[in-house]
Amino acid sequence: MKNKFILVSIPVIALVVGVFYFTAQFIKPSPKKEITIATGSKSGQYYQTALKYKELLEKEKVKVNIINSSGSIENIQLLNEKKVDIAFIQNGVIEKSQNLESLASLYYEPLWIFYNSNINDLSYIQDLKGKKIAIGQKRSGTEDLALDVLNINGVYEKNSTLFNYDSKVATQKLLSKEIDALFLVTSADSKIIKKLLNSKEISLFSFKRANAYSRKFHYLTPLDLHEGTIDLLRNIPSLDKKLLSSTATLVAHKEFSDELVRILLKKVKEVHSEKTLFSKEGQFPNSLNLPLPQNEEASIYMKNGDTWLEKIFPYWIASTLDRLKILLIPLITLSIPLFKGIFPLYRWSIRSKIYRWYDELQDLDLSLDKSSKEELIQKLSELEKLKKEIKDETKVPLAYMGEYYDLIMHLELIISKASTKLNNQ
Incomplete structure (x- = not known):
């Protein structure tokens, strides 16, 4: 009787194993736990933000490689050449791409224009005509935006002196009065911004026509920097200021793994969801004002958050279980006849003890x-x-x-x- 049972069991087991093996061929393999990210210069906010991502992701056993660049324009090139997986991009420097997708908007990046206080009557951008102006490094998002703003106001390289200094050098030259003004695109948390705001010899330009600029350039948002916001005791700034802001955006190559998208965005939320000088708690990261179509998995995650598996298990266990869900198909298919046959099989097994x-x-x-x-x-x-x-x-x-x-x-x-x-x- 035992031999008969074995003879019946072997083909059933072989069938189950065969079906699972066939189905397993359609399961995506686990991605390599490594991300290469393009930032900007080491003195910039992108680099500092990438260091925070690196610290959080490496706790999840994801290796993070950071590539420094001159800025957004070079980052786009690195993405297209597949030398990096993701990159920080200043909104406004790219509008179309067949190979790239947006992941999320991260935080406001105001355009800061600082100038020497001894310059009189600097009410409009056209008043910078004939001045010495630092517009950011070549192939950076700062240079791209600065030229847009200057050129629309009639300020060109032909009638003014433009320099491609990095932020540190530009700050030093502004403080030493070697240049008249500088353009910076960075978050309000930047040490350079705080340093310049605290200097009595440096003034911050206020955009009187901020709303007009935002209509002209769809990627720019007017922001208010209220009197005393930076330092109430010293009343910095001493007057309300109108700023224009782009947004920092994470962009990825289309071949970037969906699973890495999710684990990355989990950490992005941890870094950027807190209240800041210009944003409310939970306002960032978001899916608004993206320069490129959003990655499908990123869109789902930004809308729905963690799956129920991710809420119960550590991420990589939840991810593995999610990938194995395709095995439910043969499991359900086999379970229906097995379930129907379980009672006859039980009766047979009990009666076989007697009939043998x-x-x-x-x-x-x-x-x-x-x-x-x-x-x-x-x-x-x-x-x-x-x-x-x-x-x-x-x-x-x-x-x-x-x-x-x-x-x-x-x-x-x-x-x-x-x-x-x-x-x-």
Whole structure:
């Protein structure tokens, strides 16, 4: 009986293993736990933000490589060349790309224009005509935006002196009065911004026509820097200022793994969801004002947050379980007939404990007719042993005691038959 069970089980097990193996071929392999991110210069906010991502992601066993660049324009090139997976991009420097997708808007990046306080009547950008102006490094987002703002106001390289200094050098030259003004695009948390705001010899330009600029350049948002916001005791700034702001955006190559998108955005939320000088708590990261179509997985995550698996298990366990969900298809398919057959199989397994004795019992019964007296005595002994063996080894639920007692009754009948034949000889 055991051999029969094994013979039936082997093809069933082989079928289950085969179906799961076939289905497993359609499961995406686990991605390499490594991200390469393009930032900007080491003195910039992008680099400082990337260091925060790196610290959080490496706790999740994700290796993070940081590539420094001149800024957003170079970052786009690095993405297109597949030298990096993701990059910080200043909104406004890119509008179309077949290979790239937005992940999320991260924080406001105001355009700060600082100038020497001894410059009189600097009310509009056109008043910078003829001045020495630092507009950021070449191929940076700062240079791109600065040229847009300057050129629309009639300030060009032909009528002014433009320099491509990085932020540190530009700040030093402004403080030493070697240049008249500088353009910076960075968050309000930048040390350079705080340094310049605290300098009595440096003034911050206020955009009187901020709303007009935001209509002209769709990626710019007017922001208010209120009097005393930076330092109430020293009243910095001493007047309300109108600023224009772009947004820092994370952009990825289309081949970037969906699983890495999710783990990255989990950490992005941790870094950027707090209240800042210009944003409310939970305002960032978001899916607003993106320069490129948003990655589908990023859109789902930004809308719905963590899945129920991610809320229960550590991320990589949840991710693995999610990838294995395709195995539910063969599991459900196989479970329906298996579930239907479980009760007959159970009944068969219980009854087999009883029926397995009938082969031996039948052989003994058939042999009684031709047995001699000595053989009958031996067979009676065998029947008594068999009776004891059945009682010791055959345990069945109460619902099947009828079949059990039928077996005992048949055994008693054969014993009676053997006894009668022995007495008649």
